[in-house]
Amino acid sequence: MPIIEITTLNHPGVEIFSTLTEAQLRKEHEKAEGIFIAESPKVINVALNAGHKPLAMMCEKRHITGDAADIISRSGDIPVYTGERELLANLTGYTLTRGVLCAMRRPVEPPVEEVCRNARRIVVIDGVVDTTNIGAIFRSAAALGIDAVLLTRNSCDPLNRRAVRVSMGSVFLVTWTWLDGGLEQLHALGFETAAMALTDNSISIDNPVLTTLPKLAIVMGTEGEGLPAETIAKATHVVRIPMSHNVDSLNVAAAAAVAFWELRSR
Numbered sequence: 001m002p003i004i005e006i007t008t009l010n011h012p013g014v015e016i017f018s019t020l021t022e023a024q025l026r027k028e029h030e031k032a033e034g035i036f037i038a039e040s041p042k043v044i045n046v047a048l049n050a051g052h053k054p055l056a057m058m059c060e061k062r063h064i065t066g067d068a069a070d071i072i073s074r075s076g077d078i079p080v081y082t083g084e085r086e087l088l089a090n091l092t093g094y095t096l097t098r099g100v101l102c103a104m105r106r107p108v109e110p111p112v113e114e115v116c117r118n119a120r121r122i123v124v125i126d127g128v129v130d131t132t133n134i135g136a137i138f139r140s141a142a143a144l145g146i147d148a149v150l151l152t153r154n155s156c157d158p159l160n161r162r163a164v165r166v167s168m169g170s171v172f173l174v175t176w177t178w179l180d181g182g183l184e185q186l187h188a189l190g191f192e193t194a195a196m197a198l199t200d201n202s203i204s205i206d207n208p209v210l211t212t213l214p215k216l217a218i219v220m221g222t223e224g225e226g227l228p229a230e231t232i233a234k235a236t237h238v239v240r241i242p243m244s245h246n247v248d249s250l251n252v253a254a255a256a257a258v259a260f261w262e263l264r265s266r
Contacts, residue, residue, distance in 0.1 A: 003080050016035060035106060036164065038169075039164065040100060046173065048071070057078065059100040060082065120147060122148040123146050126222070126231060129156045129223070130156065130223055131166065134160070134167075138163070138176075141260060144264060150178070152179055194210065195219045195221075196220055204240060222252070
Protein backbone atom coordinates (compact mmCIF):
# COMPACT_ATOMS: atom_id res chain seq x y z
CA MET A 1 0.00 0.00 0.00
CA PRO A 2 1.56 3.34 -1.05
CA ILE A 3 2.10 5.84 1.75
CA ILE A 4 1.93 9.32 0.22
CA GLU A 5 3.12 12.26 2.32
CA ILE A 6 1.47 15.53 1.33
CA THR A 7 2.74 19.01 2.06
CA THR A 8 0.16 21.04 0.16
CA LEU A 9 -3.63 21.31 0.18
CA ASN A 10 -3.63 20.88 -3.60
CA HIS A 11 -2.05 17.45 -3.77
CA PRO A 12 -3.74 15.35 -6.49
CA GLY A 13 -6.14 12.77 -5.06
CA VAL A 14 -6.97 14.44 -1.75
CA GLU A 15 -9.95 16.36 -3.13
CA ILE A 16 -12.28 13.55 -2.09
CA PHE A 17 -11.43 14.42 1.52
CA SER A 18 -11.63 18.18 1.17
CA THR A 19 -13.14 20.09 -1.75
CA LEU A 20 -15.93 17.75 -2.86
CA THR A 21 -19.30 18.27 -1.22
CA GLU A 22 -21.40 15.41 0.13
CA ALA A 23 -23.61 15.64 -2.96
CA GLN A 24 -20.59 15.45 -5.27
CA LEU A 25 -19.19 12.46 -3.40
CA ARG A 26 -22.55 10.74 -3.65
CA LYS A 27 -23.45 11.44 -7.26
CA GLU A 28 -20.72 13.06 -9.31
CA HIS A 29 -17.23 11.90 -8.44
CA GLU A 30 -17.93 8.26 -9.18
CA LYS A 31 -20.89 8.06 -11.56
CA ALA A 32 -21.54 4.37 -11.00
CA GLU A 33 -21.97 4.19 -7.24
CA GLY A 34 -20.41 7.19 -5.56
CA ILE A 35 -18.24 7.54 -2.49
CA PHE A 36 -18.76 8.07 1.22
CA ILE A 37 -16.28 9.00 3.95
CA ALA A 38 -15.91 6.98 7.15
CA GLU A 39 -14.08 8.54 10.07
CA SER A 40 -12.21 7.05 13.06
CA PRO A 41 -10.66 3.58 13.28
CA LYS A 42 -13.66 2.03 15.03
CA VAL A 43 -16.17 3.22 12.42
CA ILE A 44 -13.89 2.28 9.52
CA ASN A 45 -13.44 -1.22 10.93
CA VAL A 46 -17.22 -1.64 11.25
CA ALA A 47 -17.56 -0.62 7.59
CA LEU A 48 -14.83 -3.04 6.50
CA ASN A 49 -16.41 -5.85 8.51
CA ALA A 50 -19.70 -5.13 6.73
CA GLY A 51 -17.96 -5.62 3.37
CA HIS A 52 -17.55 -2.04 2.18
CA LYS A 53 -14.70 -1.43 -0.23
CA PRO A 54 -12.02 1.16 0.72
CA LEU A 55 -10.68 3.46 -2.01
CA ALA A 56 -8.23 5.77 -0.20
CA MET A 57 -7.22 6.76 3.31
CA MET A 58 -5.96 9.86 5.04
CA CYS A 59 -4.35 9.81 8.46
CA GLU A 60 -1.88 11.61 10.64
CA LYS A 61 1.69 10.28 10.49
CA ARG A 62 1.61 8.94 14.03
CA HIS A 63 -1.39 6.75 13.26
CA ILE A 64 0.25 4.84 10.37
CA THR A 65 1.92 2.55 12.89
CA GLY A 66 -0.70 3.23 15.57
CA ASP A 67 -4.50 3.36 15.40
CA ALA A 68 -4.59 3.00 11.60
CA ALA A 69 -2.12 0.12 11.30
CA ASP A 70 -4.73 -2.63 11.33
CA ILE A 71 -6.96 -0.81 8.86
CA ILE A 72 -4.03 -0.22 6.50
CA SER A 73 -3.05 -3.88 6.65
CA ARG A 74 -6.52 -5.09 5.68
CA SER A 75 -7.38 -2.47 3.06
CA GLY A 76 -5.33 -3.72 0.15
CA ASP A 77 -3.37 -1.63 -2.32
CA ILE A 78 -5.01 1.77 -1.86
CA PRO A 79 -3.26 5.14 -1.41
CA VAL A 80 -2.75 6.36 2.14
CA TYR A 81 -2.27 10.13 2.32
CA THR A 82 -0.51 11.42 5.39
CA GLY A 83 0.84 14.68 6.73
CA GLU A 84 1.12 16.83 9.81
CA ARG A 85 -1.96 17.26 12.01
CA GLU A 86 -2.30 20.97 11.25
CA LEU A 87 -2.12 20.45 7.48
CA LEU A 88 -4.79 17.74 7.53
CA ALA A 89 -7.01 19.90 9.71
CA ASN A 90 -6.70 22.73 7.19
CA LEU A 91 -7.39 20.32 4.36
CA THR A 92 -10.55 18.76 5.79
CA GLY A 93 -11.79 21.83 7.67
CA TYR A 94 -11.61 20.22 11.11
CA THR A 95 -9.32 18.15 13.32
CA LEU A 96 -9.68 14.50 12.35
CA THR A 97 -11.46 12.28 14.85
CA ARG A 98 -8.83 9.78 15.99
CA GLY A 99 -6.74 10.98 13.04
CA VAL A 100 -8.11 8.67 10.31
CA LEU A 101 -10.43 9.09 7.30
CA CYS A 102 -11.31 6.44 4.73
CA ALA A 103 -13.04 7.02 1.39
CA MET A 104 -15.19 4.01 0.52
CA ARG A 105 -17.35 2.88 -2.37
CA ARG A 106 -21.04 3.54 -1.88
CA PRO A 107 -23.10 0.35 -1.92
CA VAL A 108 -26.01 -0.13 -4.29
CA GLU A 109 -29.20 0.35 -2.26
CA PRO A 110 -31.39 -2.77 -2.32
CA PRO A 111 -35.10 -2.67 -3.26
CA VAL A 112 -37.66 -2.18 -0.49
CA GLU A 113 -39.04 -5.68 -0.99
CA GLU A 114 -35.65 -7.24 -0.31
CA VAL A 115 -35.01 -5.12 2.76
CA CYS A 116 -38.39 -5.99 4.26
CA ARG A 117 -38.57 -9.67 3.28
CA ASN A 118 -37.74 -11.17 6.68
CA ALA A 119 -38.26 -8.07 8.81
CA ARG A 120 -40.71 -7.82 11.72
CA ARG A 121 -39.91 -4.30 12.91
CA ILE A 122 -38.76 -1.51 10.61
CA VAL A 123 -38.59 2.26 10.87
CA VAL A 124 -39.58 4.79 8.23
CA ILE A 125 -37.68 8.09 8.49
CA ASP A 126 -39.83 10.74 6.82
CA GLY A 127 -38.18 14.07 6.05
CA VAL A 128 -35.56 14.05 8.82
CA VAL A 129 -32.67 16.21 7.59
CA ASP A 130 -30.42 16.71 10.61
CA THR A 131 -27.31 14.54 10.30
CA THR A 132 -26.97 14.08 14.06
CA ASN A 133 -30.55 12.84 14.36
CA ILE A 134 -30.09 10.41 11.46
CA GLY A 135 -26.95 8.98 13.04
CA ALA A 136 -28.61 8.69 16.45
CA ILE A 137 -31.71 6.98 15.01
CA PHE A 138 -29.53 4.40 13.24
CA ARG A 139 -27.58 3.75 16.43
CA SER A 140 -30.79 3.16 18.38
CA ALA A 141 -32.19 1.02 15.56
CA ALA A 142 -29.15 -1.26 15.65
CA ALA A 143 -29.14 -1.48 19.45
CA LEU A 144 -32.88 -1.99 19.97
CA GLY A 145 -33.74 -4.63 17.41
CA ILE A 146 -35.00 -2.75 14.37
CA ASP A 147 -34.57 -5.00 11.33
CA ALA A 148 -34.41 -2.33 8.61
CA VAL A 149 -34.54 1.41 7.99
CA LEU A 150 -36.41 3.07 5.13
CA LEU A 151 -36.01 6.75 4.32
CA THR A 152 -38.04 9.14 2.20
CA ARG A 153 -36.01 10.97 -0.44
CA ASN A 154 -36.29 14.27 1.44
CA SER A 155 -34.37 12.81 4.39
CA CYS A 156 -30.65 13.12 5.07
CA ASP A 157 -28.35 10.59 3.43
CA PRO A 158 -27.33 8.00 6.06
CA LEU A 159 -23.84 7.90 4.55
CA ASN A 160 -23.28 11.60 5.18
CA ARG A 161 -19.94 11.87 6.98
CA ARG A 162 -21.38 13.26 10.22
CA ALA A 163 -24.31 10.84 10.23
CA VAL A 164 -21.89 7.92 9.89
CA ARG A 165 -19.74 9.26 12.72
CA VAL A 166 -22.65 9.92 15.10
CA SER A 167 -24.06 6.45 14.42
CA MET A 168 -20.69 4.95 15.45
CA GLY A 169 -20.88 2.82 12.31
CA SER A 170 -24.42 1.56 12.97
CA VAL A 171 -25.41 2.66 9.45
CA PHE A 172 -23.38 -0.37 8.34
CA LEU A 173 -25.14 -2.76 10.73
CA VAL A 174 -28.80 -2.19 9.80
CA THR A 175 -30.05 -2.71 6.24
CA TRP A 176 -31.51 0.47 4.75
CA THR A 177 -32.84 1.86 1.51
CA TRP A 178 -35.00 4.66 0.09
CA LEU A 179 -38.80 4.42 0.20
CA ASP A 180 -40.48 5.82 -2.91
CA GLY A 181 -43.84 4.04 -2.72
CA GLY A 182 -45.14 5.53 0.53
CA LEU A 183 -46.93 3.64 3.28
CA GLU A 184 -49.10 1.90 0.69
CA GLN A 185 -46.04 -0.07 -0.43
CA LEU A 186 -45.48 -1.30 3.13
CA HIS A 187 -49.14 -2.19 3.59
CA ALA A 188 -48.92 -4.28 0.44
CA LEU A 189 -45.97 -6.11 1.98
CA GLY A 190 -48.03 -7.03 5.03
CA PHE A 191 -46.91 -4.32 7.45
CA GLU A 192 -49.12 -2.33 9.71
CA THR A 193 -47.84 1.20 10.20
CA ALA A 194 -47.57 3.27 13.37
CA ALA A 195 -47.29 7.00 12.72
CA MET A 196 -45.67 8.68 15.72
CA ALA A 197 -47.76 11.82 16.21
CA LEU A 198 -49.50 13.76 18.97
CA THR A 199 -53.05 13.85 17.62
CA ASP A 200 -56.45 13.72 19.29
CA ASN A 201 -57.13 10.21 18.02
CA SER A 202 -53.72 8.72 18.78
CA ILE A 203 -53.23 5.74 21.08
CA SER A 204 -50.58 5.48 23.76
CA ILE A 205 -47.35 3.76 22.81
CA ASP A 206 -47.90 1.21 25.61
CA ASN A 207 -51.19 0.04 24.13
CA PRO A 208 -50.86 -3.78 24.24
CA VAL A 209 -52.30 -4.26 20.76
CA LEU A 210 -49.16 -2.75 19.24
CA THR A 211 -46.78 -5.37 20.63
CA THR A 212 -48.85 -8.22 19.22
CA LEU A 213 -48.54 -7.08 15.60
CA PRO A 214 -46.38 -9.51 13.60
CA LYS A 215 -45.04 -6.86 11.20
CA LEU A 216 -44.90 -3.19 12.15
CA ALA A 217 -43.35 -0.12 10.54
CA ILE A 218 -42.70 2.76 12.94
CA VAL A 219 -42.97 6.08 11.08
CA MET A 220 -40.92 9.02 12.43
CA GLY A 221 -41.35 12.60 11.19
CA THR A 222 -39.29 15.75 10.87
CA GLU A 223 -37.61 17.54 13.73
CA GLY A 224 -39.94 20.54 13.67
CA GLU A 225 -43.16 19.87 11.77
CA GLY A 226 -43.58 16.19 12.52
CA LEU A 227 -45.27 13.89 10.03
CA PRO A 228 -47.36 15.27 7.16
CA ALA A 229 -51.12 15.03 7.70
CA GLU A 230 -51.40 12.84 4.61
CA THR A 231 -48.94 10.32 6.03
CA ILE A 232 -50.74 10.26 9.38
CA ALA A 233 -54.06 9.68 7.60
CA LYS A 234 -52.68 6.68 5.71
CA ALA A 235 -51.15 4.98 8.75
CA THR A 236 -52.80 1.95 10.32
CA HIS A 237 -52.24 3.40 13.82
CA VAL A 238 -51.40 6.83 15.16
CA VAL A 239 -49.25 6.49 18.26
CA ARG A 240 -48.14 9.00 20.89
CA ILE A 241 -45.55 8.97 23.64
CA PRO A 242 -47.33 10.43 26.71
CA MET A 243 -45.68 13.65 27.89
CA SER A 244 -45.38 15.14 31.39
CA HIS A 245 -44.74 18.65 32.76
CA ASN A 246 -46.37 20.24 29.69
CA VAL A 247 -43.51 19.14 27.43
CA ASP A 248 -44.96 19.09 23.93
CA SER A 249 -42.70 16.45 22.35
CA LEU A 250 -39.33 14.72 22.30
CA ASN A 251 -36.52 15.24 19.84
CA VAL A 252 -37.01 12.78 16.97
CA ALA A 253 -33.90 10.77 17.88
CA ALA A 254 -35.01 10.43 21.52
CA ALA A 255 -38.56 9.57 20.46
CA ALA A 256 -37.23 6.93 18.10
CA ALA A 257 -35.28 5.21 20.87
CA VAL A 258 -38.38 5.11 23.09
CA ALA A 259 -40.54 3.81 20.23
CA PHE A 260 -38.04 1.12 19.19
CA TRP A 261 -37.86 -0.28 22.70
CA GLU A 262 -41.56 -0.11 23.52
CA LEU A 263 -42.72 -1.47 20.15
CA ARG A 264 -40.04 -4.13 19.76
CA SER A 265 -41.01 -7.60 18.60
CA ARG A 266 -41.71 -9.70 21.67
